[in-house]
Amino acid sequence: EIVMTQSPATLSVSPGERATLSCRASQSVSSNLAWYQQKPGQAPRLLIYGASTRATGIPARFSGSGSGTEFTLTISSLQSEDFAVYYCQQYNNWPTFGQGTKVEIK
């Protein structure tokens, strides 16, 4: 099983600031990496797939980068609606999710 490790567990950011979330795979997943956002009481929402392609309707302030084992999700200027939990998922081989990063208001 490929283990996905996200860091940090919690990120405290002020509105308008930049947030950088990391995701590391225990072995290469190529670019088969997605990012999801989940708000309390809601289903996850796809943000990024293929490591760097924004899903339909996702604002340009969300960007993804990386390949192989190291990936990053960047939110360029945090809006109030962006405070949530973010998960990475590899779908290269027997899909697995990271444990999540909670982005909270500083």
Added chain:
Amino acid sequence: EVQLVQSGAEVKKPGESLKISCKGSGYSFTSYWIGWVRQMPGKGLEWMGIIYPGDSDTRYSPSFQGQVTISADKSISTAYLQWSSLKASDTAMYYCARHQVYKAAADAFDIWGQGTMVTVSS
């Protein structure tokens, strides 16, 4: 509108059986893989398995193989997740979700159901 609508919350006793559903609409149900994802209370997401409704090809995470059964009835555009004997540790929210790309077996989930909360308690 492309959507997945799941069945309602369930409260069951240990040892009971259960089958929850996920109905797709607004797209060709038989042409996209559907998966199930578990989220235990206060925890993260766990990929359970996927099914291709067109031919019922099914793949399970090793962690869930033998613990649950995934099936689909393409005539009514519905996928299912079932248990033969529930345990308290099955208490969780269960989401169905659709793969993004037509016929792609390895893919991200772009459309999610609203979730079905399953509570198992004596």
